[in-house]
Amino acid sequence: MSIYDVKVEKSDGELESLGEHRGDVLLIVNTASKCGFTPQFEGLQQLYENYQDRGFKVLGFPSDQFMNQEFDNQDEILNYCQTNYGVTFPVYKKVDVKGENKTDLFKYLTEEKKGFLGGEIKWNFTKFLVNRNGEVVKRYSPQTKPEKIEEDIKGLL
Template identity: 65%
Template sequence: MSTIYDIHVHKPDGETQSMNDYNGKVLLIVNTASKCGFTPQFKELQALYEQYKEQGLVVLGFPCDQFNNQEFDNMKETMEFCQLNFGVNFPMYAKVDVKGEQAAPLFAYLTQAKKGLLGSDIKWNFTKFLINRKGEVVDRYAPQTNPAKLAKDIEKLL
């Protein structure tokens, strides 16, 4: 696979979607979890999305259950939790693995493109990847990085 746009992801309903649908957009891709200490970041992620979506930002959430089983088993519960508690209306996708042999192709691509403190492995929920309009992975942010602090980096790409 040569670019992020060659990757397909799964929606919560099981349908497949091409990342090429986001070609020309600035993307903030996040592995999320509903029952994590960082879960309140959904509020800031939603605020970034609302502030910059008209300029071309799309936040994409990918629930993950690999870190202390902090995600609901049922995707419907995950979606309702995010919408009711944090007003999330940015695209959310089906639960994925973000590390290991079963890592989703998107996260295998992202972690190879931008290594973190643990090399290519993601260390926890709410690791964030910023992708420019050309589909290049520009930066990777640690789970504890508050999404509001990404605003300047996002603005540079818009």
């Protein structure tokens, strides 16, 4: 199985194959709107703006699994991200990133790059960097600010 075989649900409920991003460098992030790390949206957006024309994308996946730090309504999530942080990168449907209902994407990512807790996601804003060949090359902790990832991204572009 490849990351390009995984299907994800867009914010409008439509299914999308990650195969649509084949050839791009991806930074996949589990996000939350009401978390201490939420200001990282600003840095993620800046990376996206700086490198999207070179084949780089940020993909945000909201999750409510860490102290209920995400809105219930998908429209509220999108509105919050756009209004407060100017987010223009794709923000997908809210998902489970750990536990028995973990989505296929996060099953794949956490198998490819185990973290401090084995395969489980520790907290909001865990980040996975995927190269142009669809290989998960690095996993970053929630504390890692987006600007600290920039050199790794540039190295893959």
